[in-house]
Amino acid sequence: MTQTLQLTEQLLSMASVTPSDGGCQALIADRLRPLGFVCETIESGPDDFRVTNLWAKRPAGLTGSAQVASKSIAKTLVFAGHTDVVPTGPAQQWDSAPFVPSHRDGKLFGRGASDMKTSLAAFVVSIEEFLAAHPAPELNIAMLLTSDEEGPALDGTVVVCKELQARGEVLDYCIVGEPTSVEKTGDMIKNGRRGTMSGKLTVKGVQGHIAYPHLAKNPIHRFAPALAELVGIEWDKGNAFFPPTTWQVSNIHGGTGASNVIPGHVVIDFNFRFSTESTPESLQKRLASVLAKHELDYDLAWTIGGLPFLTTPGPLVDAVRDAIRSETGLETQLSTTGGTSDGRFIAQVCPQVIELGPPNATIHKINEYVKLADIEPLKNIYRRVLENLNQAETA
Numbered sequence: 546m547t548q549t550l551q552l553t554e555q556l557l558s559m560a561s562v563t564p565s566d567g568g569c570q571a572l573i574a575d576r577l578r579p580l581g582f583v584c585e586t587i588e589s590g591p592d593d594f595r596v597t598n599l600w601a602k603r604p605a606g607l608t609g610s611a612q613v614a615s616k617s618i619a620k621t622l623v624f625a626g627h628t629d630v631v632p633t634g635p636a637q638q639w640d641s642a643p644f645v646p647s648h649r650d651g652k653l654f655g656r657g658a659s660d661m662k663t664s665l666a667a668f669v670v671s672i673e674e675f676l677a678a679h680p681a682p683e684l685n686i687a688m689l690l691t692s693d694e695e696g697p698a699l700d701g702t703v704v705v706c707k708e709l710q711a712r713g714e715v716l717d718y719c720i721v722g723e724p725t726s727v728e729k730t731g732d733m734i735k736n737g738r739r740g741t742m743s744g745k746l747t748v749k750g751v752q753g754h755i756a757y758p759h760l761a762k763n764p765i766h767r768f769a770p771a772l773a774e775l776v777g778i779e780w781d782k783g784n785a786f787f788p789p790t791t792w793q794v795s796n797i798h799g800g801t802g803a804s805n806v807i808p809g810h811v812v813i814d815f816n817f818r819f820s821t822e823s824t825p826e827s828l829q830k831r832l833a834s835v836l837a838k839h840e841l842d843y844d845l846a847w848t849i850g851g852l853p854f855l856t857t858p859g860p861l862v863d864a865v866r867d868a869i870r871s872e873t874g875l876e877t878q879l880s881t882t883g884g885t886s887d888g889r890f891i892a893q894v895c896p897q898v899i900e901l902g903p904p905n906a907t908i909h910k911i912n913e914y915v916k917l918a919d920i921e922p923l924k925n926i927y928r929r930v931l932e933n934l935n936q937a938e939t940a
Contacts, residue, residue: 549924552666554646557655563696566597569628576669577601590700596693598705603686621685624668626722627694630657638911652914660908663915664722671927683938702887706894716895718861721888724905730919731869735900737855737881739818749842752809761807771839787820821853851885854892861897868929
């Protein structure tokens with residue numbers, strides 16, 4: 546059994562449903578400290594939703610635990626991820642216990658196998674192997690972990706990033722271990738993500754008897770023309786890296802439950818997934834103009850879940866592409882598709898952020914798994930990225 550597989554199985558055996566860390570971060574910290582990492586636990590959130598975060602950093606130019614040639618100008622590479630997992634769903638529907646690592650047909654099963662405990666194990670072992678070969682590297686190496694990525698994400702990575710920013714900590718490169726691959730490890734990486742912004746729109750009317758509509762004002766009928774217009778809007782055309790911005794309604798709530806009552810209001814929940822071609826302000830302004838055009842009486846509350854970020858080809862993307870090519874022979878595809886990740890917070894304090902992890906076909910599903918054949922290549926890719934960036938610093 547390889548070191549990566551062994552550590553992955555240890556992490557999988559720790560039940561860490563959001564916001565619980567299940568002891569994962571302590572296990573990882575115990576592996577990092579002997580390598581010269583200073584490990585700091587940052588807790589946040591209310592007592593009934595306490596979140597555990599780990600910030601660990603090893604300065605450049607260390608041999609073991611004694612600094613020999615630290616460079617204040619050394620670049621910092623951060624490995625970032627989350628130890629929390631989503632709930633298992635009905636345990637009886639799993640072919641094996643969700644928190645008991647199990648092997649079948651060349652696959653490792655367990656909640657978090659793909660999202661994202663394999664990546665966490667690969668981070669740690671890649672660092673161990675890299676430092677064994679390069680005991681005094683030119684890079685600062687750091688790790689940022691949270692137990693609040695699958696949850697509200699209010700007390701996790703965003704809190705750590707704000708703290709690092711307040712300290713004046715400079716981050717240069719970040720690899721987030723999200724499961725980005727499709728068929729084989731390394732065939733796709735995320736070099737950006739769309740922003741997300743939600744709205745809760747309450748259109749007001751006048752409640753009344755359905756047989757006397759002239760004495761009422763049906764908010765659903767009044768909103769319908771605006772809805773049709775909003776559905777047809779081209780918000781932007783996207784760009785070379787992002788698809789066009791989309792607007793989608795997720796829920797409509799209206800009515801009293803009685804079939805003979807015109808409702809007094811209707812509530813519409815909607816969401817923008819937006820590219821770097823739009824801003825929250827521009828989208829809010831355009832939507833408000835449609836509502837005003839249709840003379841609606843309404844209340845509207847906005848929630849910005851994250852801004853879009855983009856890392857164009859450069860030092861980090863080049864180092865990752867070369868690592869993937871050298872390890873697997875694949876020419877990786879750059880993509881910004883999919884949902885949000887904690888990369889949206891890190892990108893506010895780090896100019897180059899990419900996401901790279903194993904295939905994502907089974908994430909959040911019953912019988913989540915990672916193929917055994919994908920584990921070692923992932924660790925080797927992470928190690929090669931370290932080597933590539935370190936070599937660039939010594940050139």
